[in-house]
Amino acid sequence: MIAVDRECAAVSRLFAKKSVRFKVPVRLKSENPIFRRKGSSFNLKSLREYQPFDDLRKIDWKLYGRTDRFYIKEFFEEENERFFLLVDASASLSVFDLDFYRRFIASLACIFLDLRFSLDLAACTHRLEESCLNLRHRRDLPRILAFLERLPFAGGTDLVPVLKEVRDRYRPTTLFLFSDLFDQRLELRHLRMFRRVFLLHFHTPFAGLPLRFTQVELRDPESRRSLLLSHNPSSRRRILEAEREFLARFSAGRGGCHYLRLERGAPRAPSYWRILETLYE
């Protein structure tokens, strides 16, 4: 049973107070004028004569004074920015602490909903698997939890076609990618197709593995292949060097790409806060 961190409510409440002077990222709800709905923004949609079913409070009295006729001003509807949460559900995530992983995603989604952001949630392996869209209120949280609970964590990882599909199908401006990044093809340039990307790397350091024997058989959960290692300082040194190179590929993100590495057992609340601060910069 997935639970949300208890700190989420406090984080969202404190951040709402802290950020009143910042500009809340808002946008028109629909970029296509045909589907834009009227709302309460300052973007004028239309000006028409008063009809009997209209609210009297919406009559433009200045126009009445000039024209002596009743007119109604209609504005486009606005909403806070919609985030796209892409969750890696490949088999390699089983190496990481799945409870930590699910709990982090659920908690961050809960904070976003508290701050009145809209969310789209999708799971992926080598393709887009399942999605949970149009999450706008706190009451949508059970849907998120159920979605995360259903994730099978099986199959391989191929994020490049998945990102292209997300871009083409959902066109998100801000993408949150939750993954262990165990993907051979993924590079930073593949993330530039989005205006803003939060790369949340759930990393299991090799040095933290409980190696006790001279011979270690490492089994890849995705390819199901095994690699026999001799646990000695020489091979360990080479693996750590490769791990450093691997981490350097993503941590050097610039511009709209924000990288955050999370390790098993690390406190989660500072990460929430850091993400929100980065978001409001």
Next chain:
Amino acid sequence: MSSFLAALLALLVPILAILIVRVRTRQRLPFPHTYLRSLRERPFQEFLLRTFQLYADVAFDLLLAILLALVLSGVLDLSPRRTAVCLDGSWSMARGAPDSPLERGLAKLARGELGAERYRLFVLGFDPRRGGPTLIDMGRGGKDDLPRLRARVRKSVPRFFSADPRALGRLFRRGYRRVLFLTDRPPQSAPSLEVVDLGETREPFFYPYSAGFDTREQAFRVRFWRYRFDLPVGIMKYSEEEGSFRKLSIEQQGVPGSPLSELLLREPGLYRFYAEVGPLDLDFLIPLVPPALEVSPRGPYSELLAGLLPEARRSPRGILLADVPWRSADRRFPRGSARGLHGMLTVVPDPGVQPALRPYLQPLVEAFCLPCYTEVPAELLRVGGPHDRVFYFDPRGVRDERTALVYLSALSGLAAGGPDGPAGQLPRGARYSPGRSSSSAYAYTTSSGIEVLNLPPEEFFPFPIDEDLTLPPPASAPLPIALLLLLPYALKALVLDRLHRRGR
């Protein structure tokens, strides 16, 4: 060869067990191979490294097992094939010069008749400080002629009272493979040793066994030990008026059950005992004086016992009471139970003891016993001080003749300038010669006159001659084996250290 294989198989069992465990057990962990491709690309190197790591320990252990098996089975003999020649250093070896057993042994050594060209020469003697036998290293042998060899032995060897051949086992423990023992009393069976029988001295011999004042008889009782000497001992008394010795005719009685003869002398004075007939050059001087000046304590226990002898006055030069370090093999000896008294013993002379205390104190000539630790008799409580127990000799506990040997050795050591000192310091009439000569006077000088040194009746340790002298087998020298085993271990440590250094 079979023993080597058996030892090797026995040593291989744990090594194989370790190898099986190491090969069969491996840790299985799920972990993505995303950045482990570089390890996949070098499978041969990985294979070599893994194989080395798996089998390096086993290879080193196997090498050590082979070495151990070689050493244990005796195939690889690292002990040096050294030869030790040991001379019996007891008094009897020097008796009967110029044809003494010692001279005969030295002649054999000088002529190289022992079949050992290069050897190390030892003398089996007695250490008065430890109260046990000792081996005196005389250096390398086989290169000296007879006079030089004789001089070396006589210069270095102190006078011994007896020799215990069981001490020769120390030579085997030192790594000597062949030990030749030159003695006049060969043990009946000594399979480990090569015993060279030098034969006993053929010269008739006698020497004073005890000389002391018998308070019951109110006379001096002098006893002689006889060896092939059946004639009466000649007796002369020094006359102060005439300035010369005067012959006496005193009846001599044999002591039943022993080669001893005994005589009683009523008058004190300087007596000369000599062989009346024959070419023997035996001449003993014994001053017989009342036992008033005989007690001079040395050490805390002797001080304690000196208080028990009220008629004895302290003499500044007397050495009849002395604490001697003593290491007893008897575990019943209570070491350290009384502060300042542990490890000490005192031999009390016969004449100086009160009749009431006589049952509790053993005379010197009969004190071949262990000191006993018992309840203090009521008579001794007065002098016991804070201690409710003291050591004293229990006449019922006679079992060890080394007690007197220790005491006498200490006396001879204390008597600096005694028998080996310059003759000019001796008073007139005092004749002496070193104990290894045939003419032995067991007396030495002090400022107050000549002191008598009584010998024990026998020179023997408890070791009987007819006992089977089984010595420990020759031991392999541990140092070469240790170095041999250290080499693979050092190599193994070096390899592991290099691996670790590369890994840092």
